[in-house]
Every structure is written in C-alpha cells, then in structure tokens.
Amino acid sequence: AQKITQTQPGMFVQEKEAVTLDCTYDTSDPSYGLFWYKQPSSGEMIFLIYQGSYDQQNATEGRYSLNFQKARKSANLVISASQLGDSAMYFCAMRDVEYGNKLVFGAGTILRVKS
Amino acid sequence: EAGVTQSPTHLIKTRGQQATLRCSPISGHTSVYWYQQALGLGLQFLLWYDEGEERNRGNFPPRFSGRQFPNYSSELNVNALELEDSALYLCASSFQHLAEQYFGPGTRLTVT
Numbered sequence: 001a002q003k004i005t006q007t008q009p010g011m012f013v014q015e016k017e018a019v020t021l022d023c024t025y026d027t028s029d030p031s032y033g034l035f036w037y038k039q040p041s042s043g044e045m046i047f048l049i050y051q052g053s054y055d056q057q058n059a060t061e062g063r064y065s066l067n068f069q070k071a072r073k074s075a076n077l078v079i080s081a082s083q084l085g086d087s088a089m090y091f092c093a094m095r096d097v098e099y100g101n102k103l104v105f106g107a108g109t110i111l112r113v114k115s
Numbered sequence: 116e117a118g119v120t121q122s123p124t125h126l127i128k129t130r131g132q133q134a135t136l137r138c139s140p141i142s143g144h145t146s147v148y149w150y151q152q153a154l155g156l157g158l159q160f161l162l163w164y165d166e167g168e169e170r171n172r173g174n175f176p177p178r179f180s181g182r183q184f185p186n187y188s189s190e191l192n193v194n195a196l197e198l199e200d201s202a203l204y205l206c207a208s209s210f211q212h213l214a215e216q217y218f219g220p221g222t223r224l225t226v227t
Contacts, residue, residue, distance in 0.1 A: 035215065043203050045218035091158065102148065102160035102171065103207075103216060
C-alpha cells in the first residue's frame with residue numbers, strides 16, 4: 001500500500017520569503033505520480049503541481065516547484081516569494097494506480113504567512 | 116472554463132436520514148471521484164466512477180453509494196446517517212483516469 005508522510009503540522013513564513021513543505025512517500029510501484037494541493041479555509045482543494053516518477057526534471061508551476069529526490073522518496077514543495085494568500089493547508093498526495101486511481105493524501109501542513 | 120461544481124454547499128440532516136450530494140465535473144472529464152474529509156481522519160477515498168460505471172470504492176460501508184449519469188455528473192447517497200458521517204465531502208474530476216484530479220468546493224454535511 002502507498003503511504004504519504006507530512007511531518008510538519010504547521011509552518012510559519014515571512015511574506016516574500018521562500019518556504020519548503022516536506023513530503024515523503026512509500027510505494028513499491030516503479031511508476032507513480034505525486035501531487036500537491038492547497039486547501040484554503042473555504043475548503044476547496046486547489047491543484048498546484050504534479051511530478052511523475054519518470055520525469056527527469058523537477059516540476060515547476062509559477063512560484064511553486066517540487067524538489068523531487070527519488071532515492072530519498074521525497075517530494076518537497078517549495079513556494080517562492082510567499083504571499084499572504086498562500087496561507088492555507090497543503091496536502092501532498094500520491095496516485096494509487098493499483099487500487100483504482102484513488103489519491104492517497106498526507107495529513108497536511110498548515111502554512112501561515114506573516115506580514 | 117467552469118470548474119467542478121457541487122451542491123448543496125451545506126447540508127444538515129438528523130441521524131437515520133438519507134443525504135444526497137451532487138457533483139458536476141469539468142466539461143470533457145469522464146472520471147468522477149468522491150472523498151470524505153472528516154475532522155481528525157484526513158482525506159479518505161470513497162468512490163470512483165468512470166464512463167458511468169463504479170470502478171472502485173474505498174473502505175466505507177454499503178450505505179455509502181452513488182452513481183454517474185450519462186452526462187458524467189454524479190450523485191453520492193448516504194443512507195442511515197450516523198453522527199460520524201459529518202464531514203466535508205469533496206468531488207473531483209479528471210479527463211482520463213491517470214490525469215490530474217480537479218476538486219470542487221465540497222459539500223459540508225452535518226448530522227445531528
């Protein structure tokens with residue numbers, strides 16, 4: 001079974017600084033996909049970034065980048081130039097292809113951006 | 116392009132009643148997924164529908180059921196509601212079953 005671990009329950013970052021949210025995963029599948037979602041207080045899950053296990057380069061989407069270290073089984077999210085609107089819960093997730101394509105989520109990290 | 120929509124936004128029911136939650140996927144998406152986000156339990160996979168068929172279900176009792184209509188919209192039914200069914204229910208859709216899943220705003224179900 002696949003497992004996602006997010007060890008940081010909460011993080012603070014100063015506005016305009018960069019922050020790294022940790023995510024480690026466990027899977028026996030050679031092919032897998034990793035996702036990061038943002039969940040503001042409104043509840044909606046917003047897709048941020050995707051990394052495939054065979055992708056040669058780390059994924060980037062605007063201010064979001066994924067620091068993918070396959071040997072360490074880590075897929076950390078880096079947010080550059082933090083903004084107040086980045087304050088939210090962040091979830092790392094993995095697609096479980098064996099069990100019908102469901103997403104397996106970590107416990108999440110609450111990020112608070114300070115002005 | 117319109118995102119995933121869910122209705123109602125909030126739903127209050129009493130124990131033993133039935134709840135029906137609705138989801139409309141992004142246009143062109145054929146796969147619909149349902150997740151439950153209960154306090155303290157994180158996000159748990161409920162059901163996956165693709166092309167009108169139930170493809171997989173999570174570790175939930177049979178009183179959680181649903182269906183997908185020909186227009187790919189979906190309905191989640193929860194029978195014999197229990198207090199612990201109180202949660203945010205999120206629907207997601209994807210273009211193909213291996214593509215990114217995009218979520219709707221959720222339905223917050225409260226069982227009293």
